[in-house]
Amino acid sequence: MPHGTKVALVVGARGVIGGNLVEHLASLGDWEIVGLSRSGGVDTDRVRHIAVDLLDQADTAAKLAHLAGVTHVFYAAYQDRPSWAELVAPNLTMLVNTITTIESVATNLEHVSLMQGYKVYGAHLGPFRTPAREDDARHMPPEFNVSQQDFLEERQHGKNWTWSAIRPSVVCGFALGNPMNLAVLLATYATISKHLGVPLRFPGKPGAWTSLIEMTDAGLLAEATVWAATTPECANQAFNINNGDLFRWQDMWPVIAENFGLETAAPLPLALVDVMAEKESIWDEIVREHDLEPIPYSQLSSWAFGDFVLGWDYDVIADGSKARRMGFHRHVDTRAMFVEILDGLRQRRIIP
Structure with missing residues (x-):
């Protein structure tokens, strides 16, 4: 070597x-x-x-x-x-x-x-x-x-x-076969919502709607x-x-809904692990209708993980200034990050 x-x-x-x-x-x-x-x-x-x-x-x-x-x-x-x-x-x-x-x-x-x-x-x-x-x-x-x-x-x-x-x-990014990926989970949830003709409702705990959170x-x-x-x-x-910015789901949720051409409605707490468990046949129908990549439904999203993250009814934030003080200055706009990931999923024919 x-x-x-x-x-x-x-x-x-x-x-x-x-x-x-x-x-x-x-x-x-x-x-x-x-x-x-x-x-x-x-x-x-x-x-x-x-x-x-x-x-x-x-x-x-x-x-x-x-x-x-x-x-x-x-x-x-x-x-x-x-x-x-x-x-x-x-x-x-x-x-x-x-x-x-x-x-x-x-x-x-x-x-x-x-x-x-x-x-x-x-x-x-x-x-x-x-x-x-x-x-x-x-x-x-x-x-x-x-x-x-x-x-x-x-x-x-x-x-x-x-x-x-x-x-x-x-952590949000593109990866298949790893269901603990919030961006892909939200994309799957929104795609099924649109297919069923229902508005995009925030399914997490009420306190999570207004708590501060950040992504990486x-x-x-x-x-x-x-x-x-x-x-x-x-x-x-x-x-x-972390990305360097904070957000509340009450402000980010409309951004995600708009990306799918969906209306929003009042948040409604749902146990995703239950309500999304029997949606595999619906996903298969979406894949056939839009000629998507045949990714198994079980590999797209861990609904238990979604319930976990969207259930944080308290602030989940950390001070990232130590890295900046020592020379790492990169940051990412979280709204732009979500849009980029969702657009990337469409380009890869994972969602319509």
């Missing part, structure tokens, strides 16, 4: 975060990229994909043993479980298996980037201190994001490599992640990364 070559190992390369990170790294031109996921992917001249079960230590060791050239690990893998407590074991195990293996073979390892989120601050539990700051006090465990960071901090002691922890808000564009997140991983002054620190 030539001196100075940067080799990125993107863990969770098929998700909305990992997929956009792979695209960004490839666009920079000076990275070799290896993507890890459970299903693998199609190799290109810049990206190699490896299918691996990171919960299996033996499979991880066997599949990653040849990756001696890795210089940067970008960890964005995630395993879902029914409860917060159950998330710790699998998600910590995957990180431990990955780092243990890579550290044993990659002698030029420089940095490990850990993707976290506002769960570090207890955003998933209820009202928390806002805007959250990177140095806020921890909350009562269990919390897998915190356990993962503790592992990295302890593992890094006395080592040449450094770490960073990246904390985005709800997947492209901006990719840029910030690479910036933190390659800026020496950012070593061994955490960073909140």
Whole structure:
């Protein structure tokens, strides 16, 4: 491997975060990229994909043993479980298996980037201190994001490599096969609403309609992640990364409705996991009528995830000024972000 070559190992390369990170790294031109996921992917001249079960230590060791050239690990893998407590074991195990293996073979390892989120601050539990700051006090465990960071901090002691922890808000971008994607979920919900001839109603909790929230564009997140991983002054620190603006759903909802040519009506709390569960036949009808890509309905949206995000009847915001003070100044207009993603879904024939 030539001196100075940067080799990125993107863990969770098929998700909305990992997929956009792979695209960004490839666009920079000076990275070799290896993507890890459970299903693998199609190799290109810049990206190699490896299918691996990171919960299996033996499979991880066997599949990653040849990756001696890795210089940067970008960890964005995630395993879902029914409860917060159950998330710790699998998600910590995957990180431990990955780092243990890579550290044993990659002698030029420089940095490990850990993707976290506002769960570090207890955003998933209820009202928390806002805007959250990177140095806020921890909350009562269990919390897998915190356990993962503790592992990295302890593992890094006395080592040449450094770490960073990246904390985005709800991440929006284009990705298929990852149903935990709010933009695609809203697009699916709006498309079905239009097909059924009903107005676009906000289905979340009443308090969520007026609470402050923010988003993180997947492209901006990719840029910030690479910036933190390659800026020496950012070593061994955490960073909140968000678009830089705030909104309330009462103001954003009409923007989304207008994009679909829909009228709005008064919010009406609905359990999406129930009311959208039996809409698969309707979606199949929409796909046939508009000659859309035959993406399985189950892969488009996690309605439980939608209920979760649209159920935040309290402010969910964090202070992103630390990254700006240290040199990352990119920002994204969230209204424009939603419109761009929705237009992109149409260009790809995912929605009509």
